[in-house]
Amino acid sequence: MTWPVDFLPHRAQTRRVRNVVVLVQDGAEPFGLGSMCEVWAEPYHPEDDNPVFDFKVAAPRPGRVRGASGFDLHVEHGLDVVEQADLVCVCPKRxxxxxxxxxxxxxxxxxxxxATVFAHCTAAFVLGEAGLLDGRRCTTHWRHVAELVExxxxxxxxxxxxxxxxxxxxxxxxxxAGLDAALHLLREEFGAATAASAARRMVVPPHRDGGQAQFIAHAVPDCDAETLGPLLSWILENLAADLDVESLARRALMSPRTFARRFRAETGATPHAWVTRQRVLRAEHLLERTDRPVEWIAGEVGFANAATLRHHFARVRGVSPQAYRRQFAC
Known part of the structure; x- marks a missing residue:
């Protein structure tokens, strides 16, 4: 469903992405298409004030598109609709x-x-054929990395x-990871609050860092210690505390070396990287939802001073906290 422009939430009228086209081919993988629909094809929910997009699914030839899992698709649009798209999502195929x-x-x-181009999973091969991967960082499903490199x-x-x-x-x-990447894009365009609202609707974590490992190669060994889940929750509630490895290891009743190894195994990131990311995420929320000065926000999220916040914020977001606030403040 496409809403009239004056019915769109206020955020959707001020950002770049408004027209989204998802491309499918014969052998289309249903999860890839479904994940794109979950993020980009939702109608307006007044309680969330979510952005609504002019969303279309397209194929090389309109009509029947063979699926990969025992059912086919009927697609109304051809590739001509891509000409109006701000965001082009390419779904994987068998x-x-x-x-x-x-x-x-x-x-x-x-x-x-x-336009921005988003390839889910093995759709990265389409981008390669389009000449968009040369000299560019990219990824795909770990099973097909060697093929992509070759x-x-x-x-x-x-x-x-x-x-x-x-x-x-x-x-x-x-x-x-298709949902993670789509939520990342939503976050880039509309801010942390909008992405978190979409994640809450889909009942998924609001943010997984793109640099996180795709999978953990070895199972975490059994031991008497509890999982780090309670500690991670404690960290999120105490971001202003001293959260160096030694302090966290003591709280987890482990040696620093064992703690760092176990933390990486359970989260796919180092303790420092994970904590820094959470502090930046909290800073985003405060920049969007409050008019507090950057100096106050830095202390609230656990950075030593405003300069440290600006440094880490720019590394993660590519803009200063002030620029982020100007773009996404409610």
Whole structure:
């Protein structure tokens, strides 16, 4: 359903992404399409004030598109609708090594005129065919990393991340990471509160860092200590506290070395990286929802001073806290 422009939530009228097209091909994977629909095809919910997009699903030829899981799709739109898209999402297909040349050409043309392109899972191969991965960081599902490297040797493939956002090209690792990447894009366009609201509706975590490992190669060994889950919750409630490895290890009743190893095994990140990310996320929320000065926010989230907050915020978000507030303040 497409809402009239004057019915769109206020945030949707001030950002770049308004028209979203999802491209499917024969052999379309249903989870990839479903995850895109969950983020970009929702109607307006007054309680969330969520953005609503002009959302379309398109295929090289309108009509029947073979699915990969025992059912097919009926697609109304052809590739001509890509010409109006601000965001082009490409869904994976079963035979990922044979992407449609027409789809690759449409994606390349969309990128050239300024659209953002998002490839879910093995749809990264479409972006490779479109020439968009040369010299660019990217990822795909860990099972197909070697194929992507072999087929597109000029691409900088990172096998150990959930998603990569490089310029106007986003690639995701597949399956649940498609939701992570889509929520990341929503966050970039509409701010932390909007992305958190969408995640709450989908009953998923509001944010998983793109640099997090795709999977943990070895199971965490059994031991008498509890899982780190309670400690992570405590950290989120005490971000202003001293959260260095030694202090956290003492709270977890472990040696610093054992704690750091176990933390990485359970979260896919180092304690410092994880804590820093949570502090930046909390700072985003405070910048959006309060008019408190940056100095106050820095202390509230556990950074030593405003300069430290600005440093870490710029590394994560690419803008200063003040610029972020100007764009996303409610």
């Amino acid at each position: 035979d990922h090594l044979a992407p449609s040349p027409e789809v690759a050409a449409a994606v390349a043309a969309a990128y050239e005129r300024g 087929r597109f040797p000029a691409a900088e493939v990172d096998p150990d991340v959930l998603y990569v956002h490089d310029g106007r090209v986003v690639t995701g690792a597949g399956s649940a």
